[in-house]
Amino acid sequence: MERMGTGLTRSAGSTGSTESLAQYTAFKSNELVYGMYFFPHYFRQESPPFHLTIFREAARNLYLVVQAPRGSSKSTIITFLKPAHSICFKTSRFRIIVQNTYAKSAASLENIKKEFKDNKRLRSVFNIVMRKDAEGDTIFRHLDGFETRVLCKGADQLGSVRGERFGAYRPDYIDVDDVEDDEMVKNPERRMELEKQFNEVLNYAGETGVTSIHVIGTILHDDSLLAKMLAPDNYKRFKKLFYKARNVKEGVPVSLWPAKWSVSDLNEMEKDEPASFAKEMQGDPSSGLLEGIQRKDFRYWRIEDSYAVLLDENGSVSSRFNLADCKGGISYDLAWEEKRDSDFGVIFPAFITPNADILFDDYFVKRGLRPGEFEEAVFSMNARLESLTKKRVVNGFEKAKLEKVMKWWLGEAMRRRNKFLWLKDLQWDGDKIQRILTRLANRYSQHVIYHKKGMGDLENQLIRIRSVAHDDIADAAQGVVQLLQFAPTIKKKVEAESEFDFWRKQTRVYREKNKTAYVFGKKERPSFIDSLRAYR
Numbered sequence: 001m002e003r004m005g006t007g008l009t010r011s012a013g014s015t016g017s018t019e020s021l022a023q024y025t026a027f028k029s030n031e032l033v034y035g036m037y038f039f040p041h042y043f044r045q046e047s048p049p050f051h052l053t054i055f056r057e058a059a060r061n062l063y064l065v066v067q068a069p070r071g072s073s074k075s076t077i078i079t080f081l082k083p084a085h086s087i088c089f090k091t092s093r094f095r096i097i098v099q100n101t102y103a104k105s106a107a108s109l110e111n112i113k114k115e116f117k118d119n120k121r122l123r124s125v126f127n128i129v130m131r132k133d134a135e136g137d138t139i140f141r142h143l144d145g146f147e148t149r150v151l152c153k154g155a156d157q158l159g160s161v162r163g164e165r166f167g168a169y170r171p172d173y174i175d176v177d178d179v180e181d182d183e184m185v186k187n188p189e190r191r192m193e194l195e196k197q198f199n200e201v202l203n204y205a206g207e208t209g210v211t212s213i214h215v216i217g218t219i220l221h222d223d224s225l226l227a228k229m230l231a232p233d234n235y236k237r238f239k240k241l242f243y244k245a246r247n248v249k250e251g252v253p254v255s256l257w258p259a260k261w262s263v264s265d266l267n268e269m270e271k272d273e274p275a276s277f278a279k280e281m282q283g284d285p286s287s288g289l290l291e292g293i294q295r296k297d298f299r300y301w302r303i304e305d306s307y308a309v310l311l312d313e314n315g316s317v318s319s320r321f322n323l324a325d326c327k328g329g330i331s332y333d334l335a336w337e338e339k340r341d342s343d344f345g346v347i348f349p350a351f352i353t354p355n356a357d358i359l360f361d362d363y364f365v366k367r368g369l370r371p372g373e374f375e376e377a378v379f380s381m382n383a384r385l386e387s388l389t390k391k392r393v394v395n396g397f398e399k400a401k402l403e404k405v406m407k408w409w410l411g412e413a414m415r416r417r418n419k420f421l422w423l424k425d426l427q428w429d430g431d432k433i434q435r436i437l438t439r440l441a442n443r444y445s446q447h448v449i450y451h452k453k454g455m456g457d458l459e460n461q462l463i464r465i466r467s468v469a470h471d472d473i474a475d476a477a478q479g480v481v482q483l484l485q486f487a488p489t490i491k492k493k494v495e496a497e498s499e500f501d502f503w504r505k506q507t508r509v510y511r512e513k514n515k516t517a518y519v520f521g522k523k524e525r526p527s528f529i530d531s532l533r534a535y536r
Contacts, residue, residue, distance in 0.1 A: 028089045031055045035081045038122050039115065042076055046259040050243055051077060058082065058214055061239040065229045066216040069245040070280040072257060074216045078177045079108040082214075084115060086173065087140045087148045088126050094149045094166035095173040100181045102154035106136040108177075109152050113138055139166075155179045158197040161205045171206045176215040185221035188470065195225050219283040223460065245281035246270075275466065285464070292441040293462045301359050301450040306388060308351065308359055310450055319355070326351040326359070327488045328385035328393040330378075331426065331479030333472050334369070334406060345369030347377050348476035349385055352484035358449045360480075361385075365457070365473055374406065375413050382421055395421050396483045398428040426479050433465055439478040449481075 027034040032052055036043045050068075054077055058064050068074040079097050086092035099105040116128055132139040136152035149166040158179070164171060176198075184190045202213060215238075217226045229235045230242055245256050246266045253263045261269075270277040279285040301310045308326065312318040333346040347364040364377045378395070385393045397407055407423055414420045428435070440462070443449045451458065461474040504510055 031081055031085045034085055034088075038119065038125075039081070039084075042080070045257075048257040048259065050241075050256060054216075054241065055082075057239050057241060058212075062209070062212045063235075063238040064212075064214045064241070065226070065235065065238045066214075066241040066243070067219055067226060067230055067283045068216060068241075068243045069256065069283070070218050071260070072243065072245070075108065075177050078175050078214060078216045079105075080111055082175065083150055083173075084112050087112075087116075087128065087150070088122075090142065090146050090148070092148050092173050093169040094151070094164075094171050095175065096151050096153060096161055096164065096171045098153045098155065098158055098161070098174065098176045098179055100155050100179055100184070102136060102152060102157060104178075105152035105154060109136060109138060109150055112150065116140065155184070155194060158194070158201055161201045164205075170211065172211055174201065174205060174211065174213045176213065176217075178217045179215075180217065180220055180224050180226065182220055185224045188223070191221070191223060191225065195228065198225055218280060219285055220279060221285050222464065242283065244283055292437045293444050293465065295459065295463050297444040297447060298459060299447050299450045300453055302452065303388075308353065310353075310357060310359075313447075319357075321353045321355070321357075323351065323388040324390045325488060325490050326353050326389055327391060327484060328389045329396065329480050329483035330381055330385070330393060331396045331476045331483060332406070333398070333476040333479065334374075335367070335472065344470060344472045345374070346472045346476040347374075347381060348473070348480050349381055350477075350480040350484060351385075351389065352487055354487055354490050356448060356487040358443065358481060358484060360449065360451050360455065360458070360477065362452060363455075363458070363473065363476070371406075371409060375410070378410065378421070379413070379417065379419060391488075392422050394483050395423050396426040396479050397423065398426050398479070424483065426482055428479075432471065432475055436462075436465055436471065436474050436478045439481050440474070443481070 027037065032047060032055055036047075051073065054064075054066055054068075054074075066074065079099065083092075083095055083097065086095060097105050097108055099108065113130065113133065115122055116130065126142070128140050128142055130138055131141040131147065132149075138150050140148045140150070151164060151166075151171075153161060161171065161174065180191075180194065184194070205211065206213075215226065215229060219227045219230070221227065229238060230240050232240075243256055245261060246263065247254050247256065253267075255261050255263050255266060266277075266281065269281065296313075299311065299313065300315075301308055303309070303323070306323050308321045308323055309317055310319045310321075328349065328351050331346075331348045331350075333348070335345045344365050344367045349361040349363065351359040351361065353359065364381070366373070382393050382395070397404075410421065410423070440449065444462075458473045458477060461471050462477075465471060465474060
């Protein structure tokens with residue numbers, strides 16, 4: 001009991017060393033009990049069972065990833081209680097806390113340091129001092145010389161974790177808490193960069209079989225790092241826990257943490273802010289209820305020998321159309337900047353069938369699109385659609401300065417090539433998200449829009465339309481739907497009359513048999529003699 005001193009026995013009101021040992025064992029084996037005893041101000045409400053589950057699974061698994069609702073005390077668990085417990089019971093030599101920003105991570109460490117400085121109960125039992133007390137980097141020291149270093153990192157510093165050491169020790173715990181925020185997840189490049197850095201940390205930081213990596217947070221985007229880690233087929237070495245604030249048990253809604261949120265409280269939260277509730281409390285940032293376009297409504301098509309083959313939800317052929325009976329259109333959403341966060345230039349072709357189905361064709365998308373590339377793409381795409389439909393193709397541009405410049409550029413190119421295109425202005429009216437949903441959502445729900453396989457970028461933008469960083473492809477898609485409002489009609493084939501039928505119709509017998517009285521408004525007027533006969 002020397003490592004504990006006598007404070008524990010005195011605080012617990014006991015004089016026997018057996019009881020002191022039992023208390024010590026209980027605090028060491030149960031972080032939640034330890035927290036309630038030493039930090040009651042952090043445990044003002046009854047703790048729910050899922051807290052104990054997180055502690056238990058963290059002890060059992062080197063790799064753990066947890067989705068938990070906002071306000072579920074996940075940061076208290078990962079970046080406060082577990083580090084403090086490991087410092088007190090010497091279960092960690094070098095711990096790294098990673099949060100969205102360095103400032104947030106340093107603030108979490110500051111909360112830990114405050115307890116070791118000011119918490120009299122904690123000090124009387126463990127008597128731990130800080131040999132180094134710097135912002136974001138602190139070394140905690142026991143009386144017997146055992147030391148634990150806690151280092152803080154922001155998401156943009158995640159890659160530097162690989163080279164960190166504390167004397168002879170590499171990190172034995174890497175705690176990743178809410179490393180993503182709303183702004184980060186909107187940018188696909190930042191999402192990819194974070195995932196790349198995390199994978200490098202996972203593979204090269206710490207020691208295999210020794211270093212624990214525990215990730216906890218709230219899913220803010222269905223293409224975020226946390227969402228990918230929780231997917232069954234990804235990061236299979238991780239134990240995965242997924243918690244929602246409101247669940248259904250045996251057909252009855254129940255709260256994850258009844259002492260904090262009643263079911264009626266959660267229902268009111270959803271009623272007031274449905275988008276925030278789905279994302280922050282349910283881990284469902286792209287709820288179909290919110291987005292208006294759902295992945296289950298996507299249908300697909302392909303080209304076979306100049307025919308459009310449309311597939312149903314099971315992948316079976318539902319209908320076929322000769323592309324010569326369809327009309328084609330191309331929509332343009334132009335952007336020229338090459339910066340990482342700039343929009344993309346999009347050239348989007350599609351067909352409309354006689355049945356009013358819209359068939360999205362292979363589109364062209366590029367950031368930093370140059371005028372020469374644009375010209376070549378426009379004319380080659382028009383030539384392709386014209387050859388398939390045997391009709392002229394309509395090209396739609398927004399009434400913006402950039403598009404006006406490009407229409408002038410195309411005018412020069414048309415004269416140079418002696419190939420003239422059909423240009424039309426598009427209505428880029430109102431809010432971008434609203435115009436996309438207005439022109440596309442109903443068509444998707446009725447399953448009259450078809451994609452080609454491999455249009456993942458378009459599909460991701462559509463189902464995340466309220467949260468995605470770039471929606472240029474989806475915006476171009478609504479533009480091409482504007483162009484293809486009216487379905488083409490198929491002309492009935494008129495069979496040529498044979499010479500025999502012609503002369504047969506000239507006979508008196510045929511005319512007598514097929515004579516009709518004149519009726520006002522009828523297109524085929526009978527002969528004068530037939531009219532007299534009918535009159536008599």
